[in-house]
Amino acid sequence: MIFSVVILFAIYAAVFGMPDRVTSALNLETAEAQGDQAAAAGPAAGGRPGGGGRPGGGSRATTVVTTPLELQPFEVVLNALGTAVALRSADVVSDTAGEVTQVNLSANTTVAAGDVLVQLDARTQTLDLEIAQAQLDQANETVARYDRLRASGNSTVTDVTLSDARIAQRLAEANVGLAQVAVDDRTLRAPIAGKLGLSDVEVGDQLSANDVVVTIDNDEALLVEFELPERAIGILQDVQTVVASTPSFTGRNFEGEVVSFDSRLDDVTRSVTVKARIDNASGELWPGMTFAVRILQESDPLPAVPATAITWSRAGSSVWIDADGKAEQVAVTILYRRDSTVWIDADIAAGTAVISEGAQKLRAGAAITTPDAVRSGPKDGAAKEGGPRVGADASAQTAPAGDPT
Numbered sequence: 001m002i003f004s005v006v007i008l009f010a011i012y013a014a015v016f017g018m019p020d021r022v023t024s025a026l027n028l029e030t031a032e033a034q035g036d037q038a039a040a041a042g043p044a045a046g047g048r049p050g051g052g053g054r055p056g057g058g059s060r061a062t063t064v065v066t067t068p069l070e071l072q073p074f075e076v077v078l079n080a081l082g083t084a085v086a087l088r089s090a091d092v093v094s095d096t097a098g099e100v101t102q103v104n105l106s107a108n109t110t111v112a113a114g115d116v117l118v119q120l121d122a123r124t125q126t127l128d129l130e131i132a133q134a135q136l137d138q139a140n141e142t143v144a145r146y147d148r149l150r151a152s153g154n155s156t157v158t159d160v161t162l163s164d165a166r167i168a169q170r171l172a173e174a175n176v177g178l179a180q181v182a183v184d185d186r187t188l189r190a191p192i193a194g195k196l197g198l199s200d201v202e203v204g205d206q207l208s209a210n211d212v213v214v215t216i217d218n219d220e221a222l223l224v225e226f227e228l229p230e231r232a233i234g235i236l237q238d239v240q241t242v243v244a245s246t247p248s249f250t251g252r253n254f255e256g257e258v259v260s261f262d263s264r265l266d267d268v269t270r271s272v273t274v275k276a277r278i279d280n281a282s283g284e285l286w287p288g289m290t291f292a293v294r295i296l297q298e299s300d301p302l303p304a305v306p307a308t309a310i311t312w313s314r315a316g317s318s319v320w321i322d323a324d325g326k327a328e329q330v331a332v333t334i335l336y337r338r339d340s341t342v343w344i345d346a347d348i349a350a351g352t353a354v355i356s357e358g359a360q361k362l363r364a365g366a367a368i369t370t371p372d373a374v375r376s377g378p379k380d381g382a383a384k385e386g387g388p389r390v391g392a393d394a395s396a397q398t399a400p401a402g403d404p405t
Contacts, residue, residue, distance in 0.1 A: 060367075061368055062327070062358065063358065063370070064359065064368050064370065065355070065358060066322050066353040066370055067305065069303055069305060069349070069350055069352045069354050070303075071301035071350050072341075072343070073299050073300060074299045074336045074343045075296060076295075076297040076298075076299070077296055078228055078235075078294070079292065079294050079295075080226040080227060080293045081291070082244075082290075083226075083289070084222040084289045085223050085225065085288070086217035086218055086222065087277070088192055088217075089194075089217050089287070090191045090215070091216075093211065093213065094118075094209060094210065094213055095185045095209065096185045097209050098122075098186060098206070099120060099121040099205070100119070100120060100201060100202065100203050100205045100206075103202060104117050105118070105199040105213070105214050106196065110193075110194070110195055111196060111216065112193050114189050115189060117188050117189060117190055117196075117214065118188040119188075120187070120188075122186035125182040125183045128179045129180055129182070132176040132178070133176055135175060136172035136173055136175070136176050138172070139165070139169035139172040142165045142169070143165045146165050150162065188213055190216060191216070192216055194217050194218035194219065195219065196214055197215040197217065199214035201213050201214070222280050222287060223275050223276070224256060224275070224276045224291045224293060225273060226276075226293050227272065227274070228271060228272055228274055228295070230271065232295070233272060235297045236272070236274065239295055240257060240258060241255055241257055242293050242294065243294045244256050244291040244292065245291065246290060247290065248285075248289060249284075254285070254291075256277055256278040257277050258274060258276050259275050259276065259277045261274040302336075302343045303343065303344050304341050304342065304343050305344060305356070309355060310334070311359050317332055317333070317334055318330060318332055319346070319348075320354070320355040320359040320362050321354055321355065322354075325368060327364065327366045327368050328364065328365075329364055330346055331346070332346035333345040355368070
């Protein structure tokens, strides 16, 4: 049982330290033992009254290493892969079936909105338009004749007759409009300005309704779409710029601007989709390129300490600071960690000496010192004593004035 108690006490002392009463008793016994040894040695051993070479025989200060608390911003870096698409893109689709009679589809050619790309055979539609136009002219003439007869007082043109003529006129106008639309559908025009893609449509081909003839990309700017992890949601509201690079231009970076991001996370990947715009006025970037996107966000300056300064207990994380030569423990909250630096949230002023080495053996209020103070201690002590030095210096100090020796 005694052996078990000793083991438990040793474990407690290793984890939580020696109790203050036990430490004080041990220090007192050590001081008394050192005093007895110094008294027994006497002046020949170089000892001084008071014991242990230290006035009063007090406890020793713990040697620690301190580091000034610095304020440093923390840089969040997020990396992702994305694919670029043109800012505006359109597929030219045939609205009707017909035979191709004219083609203007040279690949990589820049076209303006409204340019004719494909012409289909429109002879039938043109004749239908002429018939509809002739019927409209006839209806207009009928309404005009009835109006003249009514104006001259002719009673043969009743209100019903005039109303029927005007309805026929409106129907004829509608037929002209339908015929004109049919004619226009035989001409495929560029809906937007941009570059033409590849097309295999040739003169003489038969197109069906809804056939894709060619694609047009307006690549004055590109949209890079990529995904970020769930932890990036907190910074998307503040981030405006991204840096993108592509294997096609090794060593070059392109700046982009975040233009939009999804309103929900993907159920499977737990990520959010983001789109960034990259200007491409030179036209050197192509839609479909793969981009490595990097997002940088720099926080406000935060207290930063070495990772070795953090201590842990049942109460949580904390650091020890030098408070006028005494150890003081301050609770902290760890915000970020990178390599050997930890950014914390704590009520500690910038420049405060934080104990970065030796904090594990401290207790609240314990006396502390630094290696520099330990090295400079003996020199300062000898200067303060002001006693005579041994050897030639002592002789020089005690020799009478004018003594040739």
